[in-house]
Amino acid sequence: MTRTPVPAPSVDALRHVVDGRWANVRDETREEMGRHGLSADPDFTSEQYRAWVLEALKVLVASGRPHTGFDPSVGGKGDVGGVVTSFAMLAYGDLSLLVKAGVQWGLFGGAVQVLGTARHHDRYLRSIIDGELLGCFAMTETGHGSDVQHLHTTATYDRATEEFVIDTPHPGARKDYIGNAARDGRMAVVFAQLVIGDQKPGVHAFLVPLRDENGTVLPGVEVTDDGRKAGLNGVDNGRLAFSGVRIPRENLLNHFADVAADGTYSSSIENETARFFTMLGTLVRGRISVAGGAGAAAQKALTLAIRYGEQRRQFTNPSTGEETAVLDYLVHQRKLLPALATSYALQFTQDDLVARMHEIQAPGKPKAGAREQRQLEQSAAGIKAIATWHATATIQTCREACGGAGYLEENLLPALKADTDVFTTFEGDNTVLLQLLAKELLSDYGRTIKKGNPLGIAPLLGRQLASVGAERTGLASLLRRIPGVALDLGDRKRRTALLRTRREDTLATAIRHLAPAMRKGNDEFAVFNASQDLLLTAARAHVDALVEESFRNAIVRTTESSERGTSMGTDASVKGLLERVYDLHVLSVIDRERAWYLETGRLTAAESQTIRPLVNELCVELRPHARLLTDAFGIPEGWLSAPMLDGPAPLPVEAGVADVVAAG
Amino acid sequence: MTRTPVPAPSVDALRHVVDGRWANVRDETREEMGRHGLSADPDFTSEQYRAWVLEALKVLVASGRPHTGFDPSVGGKGDVGGVVTSFAMLAYGDLSLLVKAGVQWGLFGGAVQVLGTARHHDRYLRSIIDGELLGCFAMTETGHGSDVQHLHTTATYDRATEEFVIDTPHPGARKDYIGNAARDGRMAVVFAQLVIGDQKPGVHAFLVPLRDENGTVLPGVEVTDDGRKAGLNGVDNGRLAFSGVRIPRENLLNHFADVAADGTYSSSIENETARFFTMLGTLVRGRISVAGGAGAAAQKALTLAIRYGEQRRQFTNPSTGEETAVLDYLVHQRKLLPALATSYALQFTQDDLVARMHEIQAPGKPKAGAREQRQLEQSAAGIKAIATWHATATIQTCREACGGAGYLEENLLPALKADTDVFTTFEGDNTVLLQLLAKELLSDYGRTIKKGNPLGIAPLLGRQLASVGAERTGLASLLRRIPGVALDLGDRKRRTALLRTRREDTLATAIRHLAPAMRKGNDEFAVFNASQDLLLTAARAHVDALVEESFRNAIVRTTESSERGTSMGTDASVKGLLERVYDLHVLSVIDRERAWYLETGRLTAAESQTIRPLVNELCVELRPHARLLTDAFGIPEGWLSAPMLDGPAPLPVEAGVADVVAAG
Structure with a gap:
């Protein structure tokens, strides 16, 4: 399958969308920073x-x-x-x-x-x-x-x-x-x-x-x-x-x-x-700031590694007789481009999180209800964990993708790695944060039950029963008849549904495993302890769905501003490119979790096997835009000054490679 | 299911087995090092x-x-x-x-x-x-x-x-x-x-x-x-x-x-x-040494993190009113114990690799054939990649498992992380090494075909055809009728067969995808590039099987020396413990790759879902032996001196927790 090539938007138009609500502050900060270096x-x-x-x-x-x-x-x-x-x-x-x-x-x-x-x-x-x-x-x-x-x-x-x-x-x-x-x-x-x-x-x-x-x-x-x-x-x-x-x-x-x-x-x-956690809750800003810092650090690492990958050539292509830029190798693309897509997703998620905090904490805003505050804290805990782990893994990958050059301090990656390493355990240990989030989700679930809200529960329980059945009988294919899920995997709605389903089902599974803790005579701690991994899975799935939603909404906003013909500097090609980035992010998540989808019958083996070629295809499609996508982060050039980038100019990206891979 | 608790061997008996062929050199080195600190x-x-x-x-x-x-x-x-x-x-x-x-x-x-x-x-x-x-x-x-x-x-x-x-x-x-x-x-x-x-x-x-x-x-x-x-x-x-x-x-x-x-x-x-690669081949010792160094570094990180995990207490157990040692939390065990099991597997693999090199390179040995030399280089490339990535991931996990303390240089983990980080890209970039290994495996396959050896190929092609069919039709369950695979997952033979099957099938899949490269008019480079991820998968699966084999053989040697009643200092409890460690390692590999097993029909959804509780059960079983298992590495105490370990003595490990989790 060969798709229409994605046209490249201007870097300014793309950056405007990436910059989000505080675009002006970002521009001012770039200017301030650029001045001092x-x-x-x-x-x-x-x-x-x-x-x-x-x-x-x-x-x-x-x-x-x-x-x-x-x-x-x-x-x-x-x-x-x-x-x-x-x-x-x-x-x-x-x-x-x-x-x-x-x-x-x-x-x-x-x-x-x-x-x-x-x-x-x-x-x-x-x-x-x-x-x-x-x-x-x-x-x-x-x-x-x-x-x-x-x-x-x-x-x-x-x-x-x-x-x-x-x-x-x-x-x-x-x-x-x-x-x-x-x-x-x-x-x-x-x-x-x-x-x-x-x-x-x-x-x-x-x-x-x-x-x-x-x-x-x-x-x-x-x-x-x-x-x-x-x-x-x-x-x-x-x-x-x-x-x-x-x-x-x-x-x-x-x-x-x-x-x-x-x-x-x-x-x-x-x-x-309650008093103690209310006091702690007001300090949520720290956690959100750490998530933001981790996001920026990962963006910088990707920017360095992608620039290096465009310029660095290694091994001769026998067809052309020329050495190949390492970013033209599929394995190199698979190291960097899904991580770049997730960095985009987290950028939009962070902007939403900051906006929610602003609406609650900024002076002059109406006093937030306990529910809004609690949900902000939940999101902050989960996003902090996922954003900092993403940074740790991404910076590590970028270091390795730059080989020996990536190990030299002059090329900036070592400090990024070492300095951000503690982000996963300070302002709340990530594992503990995800457990807190999971427990909050359980409590919310409990509150919904108490209120007797059938809308909130019926689908969850219904799917849960189906899922239990599938686990017991292996008749996984039955499940695919659930409305809204049984679509083609290339379909965006199906993929969104897959992420949402996972959020609901993993929570339901955790609840089912925790049920014995409620029975008398059972050691509550031991039951919780034995289900810790399920709680973490549910929390992770919850954040994955949050992140997907933020990315999706950001694209919708882009469309709206395009349609209104406002002067926000966006255009159709921004939307087109972001959609591909979104696809790569979401497919990467499904790829990472595809064992779960297979186990629960949400994907058939044949469907699961289409993920790899889809991810490969998206990598090849986005390869020509990799530099643009990192330029749109708008990192001041003075902070990207690495001798490893002082080499020859990057090769022009050849058309044609994409077609061959897409055809395979 | 509750199994008989594993009795603890003496640390000396266990260390003797872990020390392997060069036990004497290890003891001398410990003594030399201990003297200088x-x-x-x-x-x-x-x-x-x-x-x-x-x-x-x-x-x-x-x-x-x-x-x-x-x-x-x-x-x-x-x-x-x-x-x-x-x-x-x-x-x-x-x-x-x-x-x-x-x-x-x-x-x-x-x-x-x-x-x-x-x-x-x-x-x-x-x-x-x-x-x-x-x-x-x-x-x-x-x-x-x-x-x-x-x-x-x-x-x-x-x-x-x-x-x-x-x-x-x-x-x-x-x-x-x-x-x-x-x-x-x-x-x-x-x-x-x-x-x-x-x-x-x-x-x-x-x-x-x-x-x-x-x-x-x-x-x-x-x-x-x-x-x-x-x-x-x-x-x-x-x-x-x-x-x-x-x-x-x-x-x-x-x-x-x-x-x-x-x-x-x-x-x-x-x-x-040929001349260039013969020259390079003689330098294989460097690659093997890096794998060994990475293994030792990972062992040290695990030793530090497990000692800390036994001593560090956090959050009160409502059932006992006492704070819980963090290593008693399931999620903490799942971070450290599978990695520890894999460190054991790699220790035995490294010992085998060093022995093979010794037989080829030591003076007075008969001159090695080209085949032995080539196989040594293949194994060294693959094991170096897997051992150094294991070290990078494990040390990272250990750092995080020690929280803020793990970020202080005085507690030794930061230097382990920073110093070994380059191991994944020097003495051969890991990704390049795995590709070289994969290409060698393809060449070996080609040589076997040329020799018309039906024994070597028939099973591979047979399974390959079955596998292709499964991929196309989704009739995965058919595959489970292959002899030697359709056993209970708790069965060791079945698990060994799963690793071996994966090695063969992933290679066959790569071959099938590369076939178009042989046809005229196709761009060989593009076809290879589009299959790079499959080549890496095949190489990884090959090394996984090598590692499993080394671990299995080490246990067999333990049995033999026990039965012969030799004075090697081994005993039945060493074997019993090593078998559980082996189980955890192999199950972790299957767990990591279970999406592949599901996609190819080698595991049913129901079977796949038993992996998680099995891994949990083994973690709980091995928890009381965690300290012993790290002590058996015999790292000189002077090099484990970390202030974070100067706390109160570890809590005694409670029996009973294992039963609850095993029952869940």
């Missing part, structure tokens, strides 16, 4: 690198960008979505700088803003925004990373002096991996178990000074350096231990709960666990 | 690290170990297998030291030994062995990495002076990524196109001096530093360019070909390509 020396010692990052932070302050995310009351613009978008673009440059900025303004500044009240905002936010007061976000402890509700640091109220006393009861309770702690931080938002006499109302956040204006560590505070890390060595991560450190009562960040002078505790949220 | 500072600049490695190299010289691999004629022991085994164990310690040693004695010294003759051996080998003459192996060029037959450096014979003139015609022909080049190397084995007047008999190897005794670079030689790399920064990689560098005629390494004083060229191998 901040690049660190890869042979820096940790100390040299930290000093460099601290200087670079001042450049960011001067740009005025960090202000824009804060409330207008403290001189900001309240552009929550814009600042997260701009922040993620720092991943095109130096990732230590990104993380240092994230710690300072996102985590530390963000916690003061959302967990604190006017007394904290007035006193600290301006100097935080201006980078005069550098601070830490001290939540994780050596012994408690994922399970932060049970951390061990204590804040004991002393009514006599109206102070809290902060203590680290044992070495496992040291705050660990804390950015800004080892060298620069003068204050920390410390999460600790609040103790008021016999009352222990759970984890709260406190402002604790760490160093004086000269940088000398204050009495009772013990700082140790986490030392050299796999990457991000421009960030001064360290451990903090407290011994009888006294802070005024006013240093409790009291947006959700307060302690009166006499020790009376009050909170707008009665349940301790 | 060489560990670099992770915050070294490249220059500091290089100086440290150079000093550490002297410790290796003093140990006498490098001597043992060379011929007795130059003071060695000819223990080719032993030295490769010992060398790979350096990966337990510092990988820069491993690579520096590999460059000096394996690549540089090895090339002088196997490509040179007495005049080179007598003059250079002793000082190479003693580390007095440090050297390079200068094959790869900036423009030619994988396709080294077409590199561009020239060695032009000047009859007047009886010299070769070495030249780098353009920047793309610079030797690149060359270890020992940037700082320490005084001589290089340079691969160059030989030119004698109009005659160009292909690539040959020449000894070219680079620096004088004071380390000053010689005239005509240009050295540039490759700079900081992702890892291995203790190795001084660099680029070499030559401009009219004259070397005496005797510096041609003339084992396979020579140039007489009058310029007459002679060689024992007439065909140029």
Whole structure:
């Protein structure tokens, strides 16, 4: 089968669509970044690198960008979505700088803003925004990373002096991996178990000074350096231990709960666990920012590897007598192009996620309902996990696709790999996040049942019964009679249906396996534990469907703006190209999961075997557009300067190769 | 289903089996290493690290170990297998030291030994062995990495002076990524196109001096530093360019070909390509050593992650009220234990591979036939690819399984990751190696056809026809009637048959897709290119079957030595445990490839769905033995010293959990 070749849109038209809602912020950020071209020396010692990052932070302050995310009351613009978008673009440059900025303004500044009240905002936010007061976000402890509700640091109220006393009861309770702690931080938002006499109302956040204006560590505070890390060595991560450190009562960040002078505790949220998760929920911005940074890093790696793949030639084609560009090899295309398609999908997903956050968190917006907030947190958890794993795998692949050149720091891939590696386990370990998401999905399911909503459940249960039958009898073909699924695999609607079906069925399977946990006498933990892999599968399938939906909607928006004839700079060829990219992304997902589709009878063996040639065909079709697709990310050229790309100009892409492969 | 718990053997008995043929060398190496405990500072600049490695190299010289691999004629022991085994164990310690040693004695010294003759051996080998003459192996060029037959450096014979003139015609022909080049190397084995007047008999190897005794670079030689790399920064990689560098005629390494004083060229191998690949083939030791180093690195990562997983507790089990060790979570087990099982499989595979090399290369052995040599090269290529990808993926998983702690250099995982990352693309890019293997398998198939050997082909073609039919009609269940396949999946024989079937069928599928290339008028390159993914699949399936065979044979040997009542220190519980590890490895492979088994009708949907619970069950069964299984690698404790392991003692493993999961 030979399809009509896809015409190439202009890079500007494509970039406009890729840039999405915060296109203006992206352009401004590109311009700001292009002007400074901040690049660190890869042979820096940790100390040299930290000093460099601290200087670079001042450049960011001067740009005025960090202000824009804060409330207008403290001189900001309240552009929550814009600042997260701009922040993620720092991943095109130096990732230590990104993380240092994230710690300072996102985590530390963000916690003061959302967990604190006017007394904290007035006193600290301006100097935080201006980078005069550098601070830490001290939540994780050596012994408690994922399970932060049970951390061990204590804040004991002393009514006599109206102070809290902060203590680290044992070495496992040291705050660990804390950015800004080892060298620069003068204050920390410390999460600790609040103790008021016999009352222990759970984890709260406190402002604790760490160093004086000269940088000398204050009495009772013990700082140790986490030392050299796999990457991000421009960030001064360290451990903090407290011994009888006294802070005024006013240093409790009291947006959700307060302690009166006499020790009376009050909170707008009665349940301790609910309160804790509400506090955590307001910090969702960090997780979303990490997903964005991971996305940008993967885009940069793909841009480098695709440029190299167009230029690098290896082995002579006996038909032409010329050496072949490595990106003309099918296996090379299969390494890079499906990953590129998924990067597109995640770009649109991230834009949607940021927009949802903006609608909830930006000042002046109506207060979000618990449901919207919860769904935002769920999506953020799932997308963070999938986006960071995508980055880790993609950057690894790009490194390998550039061979020895990809191993040299001068060619930028090593730092991308090393610096982003921790993204999969910080701001929530990915595996834990997906489990949280799965449990939330189970709860939502439970709530739907309670409401007796037949619309929400009937299809799920119906398919579930069919699926159980298929599992038992192997009569898989029966299932294909389900309406909306029994179409040709080349059909976009069928593929969308396949992703949706998987989301529903994997959840149903997890529910069925968990059912025994509800029965008396069964060990609930053991049943949950034995079903953990099914929970992860359900969560993954849920995110896959979310991502597909964002990509699909982005294409619909493109069509609409084309049809309206608006001046958004889009055109039909943008849509045509994006549709092929969308196809490749969705088929890659189905390809990855095709064992599941076969096992559950959603695909026949014959259908499954058509996936490989379809993916190959799409790779060949998109090969001529690979460079354009990466150019549309709009990464400043100064941050793509790699000696491995200083070779001869790329060969012109030959027509004809596509036809041969498509015919095979 | 609840199976009898597996009894634990002693660590010594298990280690004896794991140590294999060169157990004595392993013990000696452990003792040598334990004495020195060489560990670099992770915050070294490249220059500091290089100086440290150079000093550490002297410790290796003093140990006498490098001597043992060379011929007795130059003071060695000819223990080719032993030295490769010992060398790979350096990966337990510092990988820069491993690579520096590999460059000096394996690549540089090895090339002088196997490509040179007495005049080179007598003059250079002793000082190479003693580390007095440090050297390079200068094959790869900036423009030619994988396709080294077409590199561009020239060695032009000047009859007047009886010299070769070495030249780098353009920047793309610079030797690149060359270890020992940037700082320490005084001589290089340079691969160059030989030119004698109009005659160009292909690539040959020449000894070219680079620096004088004071380390000053010689005239005509240009050295540039490759700079900081992702890892291995203790190795001084660099680029070499030559401009009219004259070397005496005797510096041609003339084992396979020579140039007489009058310029007459002679060689024992007439065909140029055959000669080049024969020369390359003698260097197979490097590839085998990389596979061994990768295996050891993965073992170390697993040892660290499993110790941490036993000790690290997170989240409270509501049934017990205690926090759960993370290795008691099923998802954590599924991350680490199948990888551990595969590490066992690869350990036995590597031991077999080294033994085969030893039988061919060690002095005093009968000269190997072309077939044995070719098969050794095939296996080495395939196993190198699979072992290094396993290491990359496993170390990544182990890093993530240790969370933030795994990101700190002090906990050793970051260096393991960064240093071994290049293993997948050096000593042959993995993707290229698997393609070479696949093409060799196709050639072998062609040779079998030519010989008219019905035994070799009939089964393959028979299954092939059946398979084609299944692909076309979807009547997959027919296939299960093939003898030896239609057994219960829990049956070991069935599983072995599944791996073997896949090896044969994937090759047959590749052959069928390549057939059009033989027809006139078709573009051979395009057809091959469009089938590249099928070739990779066939190569991968071939290696999977090789690995399974090595593991199975190792268990058989264990049984035999038990039955003979020899004093090999084995016992029945070793065998019992290894069988479960074998089961987990083989099931993991089938699990990974189950889409293929479903598509080709080798597994029904119902059968495929039993894989997940089987893998889960084996994980739970092996969980109590995880620590023992890693202890049996015998990694010197000094090289496992990580602060993250200085926590509380691990919880005792509870019986009972296994039963619950097995019952689910």
